[in-house]
Amino acid sequence: MSAPMKLRAEDREDLQVISGILQDAIVPIGEMCFLPEDHRFVMVANRFKWESAVEDPPPDRPDALVDASYDGDDGDGITVPFERTNCGICFDGVTAVKTKGIDLHERRQMLALLALEGMDSGVALHFSGGACIKLEADGWICRLQDIGEPWPTTRRPAHPVD
Numbered sequence: 001m002s003a004p005m006k007l008r009a010e011d012r013e014d015l016q017v018i019s020g021i022l023q024d025a026i027v028p029i030g031e032m033c034f035l036p037e038d039h040r041f042v043m044v045a046n047r048f049k050w051e052s053a054v055e056d057p058p059p060d061r062p063d064a065l066v067d068a069s070y071d072g073d074d075g076d077g078i079t080v081p082f083e084r085t086n087c088g089i090c091f092d093g094v095t096a097v098k099t100k101g102i103d104l105h106e107r108r109q110m111l112a113l114l115a116l117e118g119m120d121s122g123v124a125l126h127f128s129g130g131a132c133i134k135l136e137a138d139g140w141i142c143r144l145q146d147i148g149e150p151w152p153t154t155r156r157p158a159h160p161v162d
Contacts, residue, residue, distance in 0.1 A: 002052045004146035005087065012118030018089075018144050019116035024048045024157035025087065027127075030107035034097045041091040041135050045113060048157055049083040049150055081152035088147050091123060093140040101131035116142075 009015045025045035032043040103109065112128040122137040 002049065004085070005051075006145045007143070009142040009144075010140075015116050015118045015123065015142060018142055021050065021144065022047055022087070022089070022113050022116065023050065025113040027111045027113055028107070029102065029104060029109045029111065032133075034094065039092060039094050039137075041094045041097060043089050044147065045087050045089060046084055047087045047146075048153075049085055053082055053156060081154050082156050083150040084153050085150035086147040088145050090143045091135050091137070091140055092143075093137040094122070094135045095138070096136040098134045098136070099132070100134075101129060102127075102133065 005021060007014075007018055007021070009018050022045060025047040027043055027045045031045070032041070034041050102111070111131060113125060114128055115126045117124040117126060119134075121134075123135045123140060123142070125133040125135070127133075
């Protein structure tokens with residue numbers, strides 16, 4: 001098991017690292033909030049722990065990691081599920097938030113985060129289906145921190161090849 005993530009980004013290059021860590025995170029609309037008086041946008045995401053996933057799972061078990069030390073196996077002593085964890089993300093310096101393709105009244109709707117993009121006027125959060133949240137900010141700081149303990153999952157995100 002890897003240590004909890006705790007990162008800070010202050011420029012586009014740093015944000016690319018956080019974007020990779022958050023790729024395929026699941027974000028409930030109800031877990032996002034803009035705090036205009038604090039110039040802050042916060043959200044809690046359920047992120048896939050890419051840092052603990054192996055590149056090539058066994059051919060007979062594409063949904064599993066291999067780790068002989070895991071004792072919660074399926075009888076063969078080597079199967080470990082992937083992991084997900086809750087993660088808090090905070091953007092400071094945000095002056096406005098704009099959305100595209102998102103119904104904010106659907107508080108239980110889940111969004112799949114594809115990427116974060118640094119822009120001259122702020123940061124864009126790109127979700128599957130073309131949905132987007134644009135955080136307007138002249139200067140911004142992004143902080144990410146894992147919250148709580150990770151849990152096992154047998155599902156590894158996959159993307160179709162074009």
